[in-house]
Amino acid sequence: MGGEAWAAAGVAAALLAGVAWIYNRLVAERNLSLQGFADIDVQLKRRADLVPQLVEAVRGYAAHEKALLVSVAELRAAAIAAKPGADASRFENEKQLGARLKQVLLLQEAYPQLKADGNFRDLSAKLVDTEDQLQYARRFYNGAVKQYRNRLESFPDLVVAHSFGFRPLPFFETDDREAVKVQL
Numbered sequence: 369m370g371g372e373a374w375a376a377a378g379v380a381a382a383l384l385a386g387v388a389w390i391y392n393r394l395v396a397e398r399n400l401s402l403q404g405f406a407d408i409d410v411q412l413k414r415r416a417d418l419v420p421q422l423v424e425a426v427r428g429y430a431a432h433e434k435a436l437l438v439s440v441a442e443l444r445a446a447a448i449a450a451k452p453g454a455d456a457s458r459f460e461n462e463k464q465l466g467a468r469l470k471q472v473l474l475l476q477e478a479y480p481q482l483k484a485d486g487n488f489r490d491l492s493a494k495l496v497d498t499e500d501q502l503q504y505a506r507r508f509y510n511g512a513v514k515q516y517r518n519r520l521e522s523f524p525d526l527v528v529a530h531s532f533g534f535r536p537l538p539f540f541e542t543d544d545r546e547a548v549k550v551q552l
Contacts, residue, residue, distance in 0.1 A: 386524075387528055390524065390525050390528040391528055391532060393519065393525070394516075394519055394520070394525060394528065394529055394532075394534050397512070397515055397516035397519050398516055398534065398537070400512045400515075400516070401454070401509065401512040401513045401515075401516045401537050402454070402537075403512075404505065404508045404509030404510075404511075404512040404513070405453070405454040405509050405537075405540075407505040407508065407509065408502065408505045408506055408509050408540060409452075410505075411498055411501045411502040411505050412447065412462060412502065414498050414501075415465075415466075415469070415495065415498045415499070415502065416444055416447055416448055418491060418494055418495050418498065419440060419441070419444045419465075419469070420441075420444070421487075421491050422469070422472060422488070422491045422492070422495060423437050423440055423441060423472070425482075425485060425487050425488040425491055426472055426475060426482065426488065429475075429479045429481055429482040429485065429488075430475050430478070430479050430482065433475060436468065436471055436472065436475075437472070439468055440465070440468045440469065440472060443461060443464055443465040443468055444465060446461050447461055447462055447465055454509075454513075454537050454538055454540070455538065456538040459538060459540045459541070462540075463541075463542055466499065466502075466542070469495060469499075473492055473495065473496075476488070476492070506540045506542070509540055510539050510540060510541075513536075513537045513538070513539055514539075516536070516537065517536050517537070520534055520536055
Protein backbone atom coordinates (compact mmCIF):
# COMPACT_ATOMS: atom_id res chain seq x y z
CA MET A 369 0.00 0.00 0.00
CA GLY A 370 1.43 3.33 -1.12
CA GLY A 371 1.50 6.71 0.59
CA GLU A 372 -1.57 7.92 -1.27
CA ALA A 373 -3.59 4.93 -0.13
CA TRP A 374 -2.55 5.54 3.47
CA ALA A 375 -3.46 9.21 3.20
CA ALA A 376 -6.85 8.36 1.68
CA ALA A 377 -7.48 5.78 4.41
CA GLY A 378 -6.50 8.35 7.05
CA VAL A 379 -8.86 10.97 5.58
CA ALA A 380 -11.68 8.42 5.38
CA ALA A 381 -11.08 7.34 8.99
CA ALA A 382 -11.03 10.97 10.16
CA LEU A 383 -14.23 11.68 8.25
CA LEU A 384 -15.91 8.59 9.68
CA ALA A 385 -14.77 9.53 13.20
CA GLY A 386 -16.15 13.06 12.69
CA VAL A 387 -19.52 11.72 11.52
CA ALA A 388 -19.66 9.33 14.48
CA TRP A 389 -18.80 12.15 16.90
CA ILE A 390 -21.50 14.44 15.43
CA TYR A 391 -24.05 11.60 15.40
CA ASN A 392 -23.38 10.79 19.05
CA ARG A 393 -23.65 14.46 20.00
CA LEU A 394 -27.01 14.72 18.19
CA VAL A 395 -28.28 11.61 19.98
CA ALA A 396 -27.19 13.05 23.34
CA GLU A 397 -28.94 16.38 22.63
CA ARG A 398 -32.12 14.65 21.51
CA ASN A 399 -32.11 12.42 24.59
CA LEU A 400 -31.61 15.43 26.87
CA SER A 401 -34.64 17.04 25.24
CA LEU A 402 -36.69 13.88 25.67
CA GLN A 403 -35.60 13.65 29.31
CA GLY A 404 -36.79 17.24 29.75
CA PHE A 405 -40.13 16.31 28.23
CA ALA A 406 -40.41 13.32 30.57
CA ASP A 407 -40.08 15.75 33.49
CA ILE A 408 -42.87 17.87 31.99
CA ASP A 409 -44.98 14.75 31.50
CA VAL A 410 -44.70 13.88 35.20
CA GLN A 411 -46.02 17.32 36.16
CA LEU A 412 -48.79 17.16 33.55
CA LYS A 413 -49.89 13.81 34.99
CA ARG A 414 -49.83 15.25 38.51
CA ARG A 415 -51.93 18.19 37.33
CA ALA A 416 -54.38 15.87 35.56
CA ASP A 417 -54.74 13.85 38.76
CA LEU A 418 -55.57 17.00 40.76
CA VAL A 419 -58.17 18.33 38.32
CA PRO A 420 -61.11 16.02 39.21
CA GLN A 421 -60.63 16.70 42.91
CA LEU A 422 -60.46 20.45 42.34
CA VAL A 423 -63.53 20.42 40.09
CA GLU A 424 -65.45 18.44 42.71
CA ALA A 425 -64.42 20.87 45.45
CA VAL A 426 -65.61 23.83 43.36
CA ARG A 427 -68.81 22.19 42.10
CA GLY A 428 -70.63 22.49 45.42
CA TYR A 429 -69.89 26.19 45.80
CA ALA A 430 -70.06 27.41 42.24
CA ALA A 431 -72.75 25.30 40.62
CA HIS A 432 -73.59 27.92 38.02
CA GLU A 433 -69.97 27.87 36.78
CA LYS A 434 -70.86 24.61 35.09
CA ALA A 435 -69.52 25.62 31.65
CA LEU A 436 -66.06 26.29 33.09
CA LEU A 437 -66.04 23.03 35.03
CA VAL A 438 -67.20 21.04 32.00
CA SER A 439 -64.52 22.71 29.89
CA VAL A 440 -61.84 21.78 32.43
CA ALA A 441 -63.08 18.19 32.54
CA GLU A 442 -63.10 17.95 28.72
CA LEU A 443 -59.61 19.45 28.41
CA ARG A 444 -58.33 17.04 31.06
CA ALA A 445 -59.85 14.10 29.18
CA ALA A 446 -58.19 15.31 25.97
CA ALA A 447 -54.87 15.72 27.78
CA ILE A 448 -55.04 12.19 29.12
CA ALA A 449 -56.04 10.79 25.73
CA ALA A 450 -53.27 12.64 23.86
CA LYS A 451 -50.63 10.54 22.24
CA PRO A 452 -47.49 10.21 24.34
CA GLY A 453 -44.44 12.28 23.53
CA ALA A 454 -43.50 15.83 22.70
CA ASP A 455 -46.22 16.94 20.30
CA ALA A 456 -47.24 20.52 19.43
CA SER A 457 -50.97 19.72 19.46
CA ARG A 458 -50.63 18.15 22.90
CA PHE A 459 -48.83 21.25 24.11
CA GLU A 460 -51.66 23.45 22.82
CA ASN A 461 -54.25 21.40 24.71
CA GLU A 462 -52.18 21.58 27.90
CA LYS A 463 -51.89 25.38 27.53
CA GLN A 464 -55.69 25.64 27.30
CA LEU A 465 -56.10 23.41 30.35
CA GLY A 466 -53.66 25.54 32.32
CA ALA A 467 -55.59 28.71 31.42
CA ARG A 468 -58.90 27.16 32.48
CA LEU A 469 -57.42 25.95 35.75
CA LYS A 470 -56.34 29.50 36.52
CA GLN A 471 -59.96 30.55 36.01
CA VAL A 472 -61.07 27.86 38.46
CA LEU A 473 -58.58 29.08 41.04
CA LEU A 474 -59.80 32.65 40.58
CA LEU A 475 -63.35 31.57 41.45
CA GLN A 476 -62.39 31.86 45.09
CA GLU A 477 -62.59 35.64 44.74
CA ALA A 478 -66.22 35.42 43.69
CA TYR A 479 -67.09 32.77 46.28
CA PRO A 480 -65.67 33.59 49.74
CA GLN A 481 -67.06 30.36 51.16
CA LEU A 482 -64.96 28.46 48.61
CA LYS A 483 -61.86 30.28 49.82
CA ALA A 484 -62.65 29.06 53.34
CA ASP A 485 -62.94 25.41 52.27
CA GLY A 486 -59.89 23.50 53.52
CA ASN A 487 -60.01 20.93 50.74
CA PHE A 488 -60.09 23.66 48.09
CA ARG A 489 -57.19 25.49 49.76
CA ASP A 490 -55.13 22.30 49.89
CA LEU A 491 -55.88 21.41 46.27
CA SER A 492 -55.17 24.99 45.18
CA ALA A 493 -51.81 24.94 46.90
CA LYS A 494 -50.93 21.62 45.29
CA LEU A 495 -52.00 22.89 41.88
CA VAL A 496 -49.97 26.09 42.23
CA ASP A 497 -46.94 24.02 43.25
CA THR A 498 -47.48 21.72 40.28
CA GLU A 499 -47.74 24.70 37.93
CA ASP A 500 -44.46 26.06 39.34
CA GLN A 501 -42.77 22.69 38.83
CA LEU A 502 -44.24 22.53 35.33
CA GLN A 503 -42.81 25.95 34.56
CA TYR A 504 -39.33 24.86 35.66
CA ALA A 505 -39.56 21.62 33.69
CA ARG A 506 -40.82 23.50 30.62
CA ARG A 507 -37.92 25.94 30.88
CA PHE A 508 -35.41 23.06 31.03
CA TYR A 509 -37.09 21.24 28.15
CA ASN A 510 -37.18 24.35 25.94
CA GLY A 511 -33.49 25.02 26.65
CA ALA A 512 -32.60 21.46 25.69
CA VAL A 513 -34.75 21.66 22.54
CA LYS A 514 -33.10 24.95 21.58
CA GLN A 515 -29.65 23.42 21.91
CA TYR A 516 -30.73 20.34 19.93
CA ARG A 517 -32.32 22.45 17.20
CA ASN A 518 -29.19 24.60 16.97
CA ARG A 519 -27.20 21.47 16.29
CA LEU A 520 -29.71 20.35 13.66
CA GLU A 521 -29.33 23.67 11.87
CA SER A 522 -25.54 24.09 12.19
CA PHE A 523 -22.98 22.90 9.67
CA PRO A 524 -21.68 20.16 9.56
CA ASP A 525 -24.18 18.71 12.06
CA LEU A 526 -27.10 19.42 9.73
CA VAL A 527 -25.61 17.11 7.08
CA VAL A 528 -25.32 14.25 9.54
CA ALA A 529 -28.75 15.01 11.06
CA HIS A 530 -30.41 15.02 7.66
CA SER A 531 -28.62 11.83 6.61
CA PHE A 532 -29.77 9.97 9.71
CA GLY A 533 -33.30 11.38 9.89
CA PHE A 534 -33.05 13.55 13.02
CA ARG A 535 -36.11 15.80 13.31
CA PRO A 536 -36.65 18.92 15.41
CA LEU A 537 -38.75 18.68 18.54
CA PRO A 538 -41.42 21.30 19.27
CA PHE A 539 -41.01 23.97 21.92
CA PHE A 540 -43.51 23.94 24.77
CA GLU A 541 -44.51 27.58 24.72
CA THR A 542 -47.11 29.26 26.85
CA ASP A 543 -49.16 32.39 26.43
CA ASP A 544 -49.09 32.97 30.17
CA ARG A 545 -46.53 35.45 31.35
CA GLU A 546 -47.34 35.51 35.03
CA ALA A 547 -47.82 32.89 37.71
CA VAL A 548 -51.15 32.18 39.32
CA LYS A 549 -51.43 34.09 42.55
CA VAL A 550 -53.57 32.32 45.09
CA GLN A 551 -53.96 33.77 48.55
CA LEU A 552 -54.89 31.13 51.08
